[in-house]
Amino acid sequence: MSDVMIQVEVAYALPEKQMIIPLTVKKGTTMFDAVVQSGIADKFEGLDINSIPMGVFGKAERKPKERVLEEGERVELYRPLIADPKEVRKKRAAKKAAGEE
Numbered sequence: 001m002s003d004v005m006i007q008v009e010v011a012y013a014l015p016e017k018q019m020i021i022p023l024t025v026k027k028g029t030t031m032f033d034a035v036v037q038s039g040i041a042d043k044f045e046g047l048d049i050n051s052i053p054m055g056v057f058g059k060a061e062r063k064p065k066e067r068v069l070e071e072g073e074r075v076e077l078y079r080p081l082i083a084d085p086k087e088v089r090k091k092r093a094a095k096k097a098a099g100e101e
Contacts, residue, residue: 009074010038012047019043020074031056031064031075040077053078 004027011020021038029037031054041047054064055076061067069075 006069006071008034008069008072010035010040010077011074012040012044012077014044014079017044025069029069031061031067031069033065034069034075035064035077047077049077 005024006027006029007022007024008029009020009022011018013019019040021040023034023038025034025037032049035041035049035054041049053060055061055078056067056069056073058076060078064075
């Protein structure tokens with residue numbers, strides 16, 4: 001790892017509270033390491049950074065402990081979905097079809 005520093009952000013949101021934490025980290029820092037360094041887990045009760053899904057700018061990452069960040073990227077921590085978007089679309093389409101018949 002070099003001593004070159006990069007700017008990244010770590011983001012998490014609940015319906016009642018959202019937070020984006022800007023960070024300066026060493027080039028070569030992983031997504032997971034940036035989340036740890038941000039201290040965001042201390043700001044949200046019950047946030048388990050070891051099991052929460054993570055991504056960069058809306059794209060989920062399967063291995064956040066291995067994914068190295070680039071300058072300007074934002075690590076996002078994802079809450080579980082309340083409803084499966086595919087199921088919601090299917091129900092909406094079925095309802096619309098039933099109403100048109």
